[in-house]
Amino acid sequence: MTGADGAPLRAALHALRTRLDLPAGFPPAVLAEAGEAARAPHLPGHQDATGLPMFTIDPPDSTDLDQAMYLERRPHGYRVHYAVADVAAFVRPGGALDTEAHRRVTTLYFPDGRIPLHPPVLSEGAASLLPGETRPAALWRIDLDTEGRTVATELRRAFVCSRAKLDYAGVQRRIDAGSAEEPLALLRTIGLLREQQETARGGISLDVPEQEIVERDGGYGLAYRAPVAAEGWNAQISLLTGMAAAGIMRDSGTGILRTLPVAPDGAVARLRRSADALRIDWPHHVAYAAVVRSLDPARSSHAAFLQECTTLLRGAGYSVFTHGDLPTPAVHAAVAALYTHCTAPLRRLVDRYAAELCLAATAGQEPPEWVLRALDALPKEMAEGTRRANTVERECVDLMEAALLGDRTGRTFDAYVIDVEDDDPAVGTVHVEDPAIVARIESGSPLPLGERLRVRLARADLGPSKVLFVPA
Numbered sequence: 001m002t003g004a005d006g007a008p009l010r011a012a013l014h015a016l017r018t019r020l021d022l023p024a025g026f027p028p029a030v031l032a033e034a035g036e037a038a039r040a041p042h043l044p045g046h047q048d049a050t051g052l053p054m055f056t057i058d059p060p061d062s063t064d065l066d067q068a069m070y071l072e073r074r075p076h077g078y079r080v081h082y083a084v085a086d087v088a089a090f091v092r093p094g095g096a097l098d099t100e101a102h103r104r105v106t107t108l109y110f111p112d113g114r115i116p117l118h119p120p121v122l123s124e125g126a127a128s129l130l131p132g133e134t135r136p137a138a139l140w141r142i143d144l145d146t147e148g149r150t151v152a153t154e155l156r157r158a159f160v161c162s163r164a165k166l167d168y169a170g171v172q173r174r175i176d177a178g179s180a181e182e183p184l185a186l187l188r189t190i191g192l193l194r195e196q197q198e199t200a201r202g203g204i205s206l207d208v209p210e211q212e213i214v215e216r217d218g219g220y221g222l223a224y225r226a227p228v229a230a231e232g233w234n235a236q237i238s239l240l241t242g243m244a245a246a247g248i249m250r251d252s253g254t255g256i257l258r259t260l261p262v263a264p265d266g267a268v269a270r271l272r273r274s275a276d277a278l279r280i281d282w283p284h285h286v287a288y289a290a291v292v293r294s295l296d297p298a299r300s301s302h303a304a305f306l307q308e309c310t311t312l313l314r315g316a317g318y319s320v321f322t323h324g325d326l327p328t329p330a331v332h333a334a335v336a337a338l339y340t341h342c343t344a345p346l347r348r349l350v351d352r353y354a355a356e357l358c359l360a361a362t363a364g365q366e367p368p369e370w371v372l373r374a375l376d377a378l379p380k381e382m383a384e385g386t387r388r389a390n391t392v393e394r395e396c397v398d399l400m401e402a403a404l405l406g407d408r409t410g411r412t413f414d415a416y417v418i419d420v421e422d423d424d425p426a427v428g429t430v431h432v433e434d435p436a437i438v439a440r441i442e443s444g445s446p447l448p449l450g451e452r453l454r455v456r457l458a459r460a461d462l463g464p465s466k467v468l469f470v471p472a
Contacts, residue, residue: 093370105385148193191233274450
């Protein structure tokens, strides 16, 4: 299928921004403060770590680079140096920039651009860990034993300098070809060890094929993209850091955790029915996590099941605790450990606060007063911001689907029913393999969850209704 015409889609995206009341730009006072901060950041006690030849791994077109790493082998294990952009060095508590960040909460991504959390002079400039530039960072040093278990953690403020900006596909090619130097080759070694540790503690990472918006024939298109292995290994380094940060918070008695309750038995039973319908082998003695790890995202039936597995992640949130009183639940069920968000402060508000809590704790100090004042409101702010980001992501894909299908109303497609509404089993979601579509379906009778179904496109427009399928 050729790409959707860009002009109507861009108009629809503009209307979406208006409908969601999203900011079109930064107020002058925010831009002025960001410009001043870029010229004269607050740099209290940063040590020199520019000798570490760090590198970043991000999508090719990314310029808001939150993390850089350097990996090395030790006599009895491995050492992970992980630098996270020190956004607090640029944001004055209570200032115009801080206030605007609390209003935005997260960076929002659109096919034709993004609405950043911070002005680009910071997020893509002075605070970003760009190659060849000395930048302030929260620098983690995490030592692992030969099996990938954490044995020691240190955290300090430091100046770092990334040597290279790498992308996932290029990293994968170099590691597969055996041409990666040891600091990069160790990403695979450590990543696999951490995946084994994840398995041992009962955690799970979902390699769900993403509906990716791509430029095509002067317009836009959709494709399913299964993550390469290097993305999973990179994610394990971030997870490792988030778990280390959560442990520091637990020990200090004050923190904010990313939490997820255990899925109810009914949700798992529902997944079993989907697996059976999709002919995915799931013996009763085999755990859910083991089944997920056995799947191949490139197979359409497996991809459909992985889409359905995301229903077990519903209910994630943020929980604050003080005086050592951990929340209930405290653990993130998918991580199967205490965990916090702390590695993406350029794009997510809460990470700046998590970093400050950990830096204070490792220095033997009380958290800054500005951090404590903000803690109680952060879970609600993050919930609203995350919900807005999820809405933007889903709405953008829905618009893309409508644009691609606009001239195909009445045609039929092969699909899988991947979700059914609890209160109305005649309404649900279907996964179409070609083109890459996940959309609403309405039927006059209960839908066969997890089963293959021939569907007909009943509607495709760029208005609020968007795409609707019915059984063929």
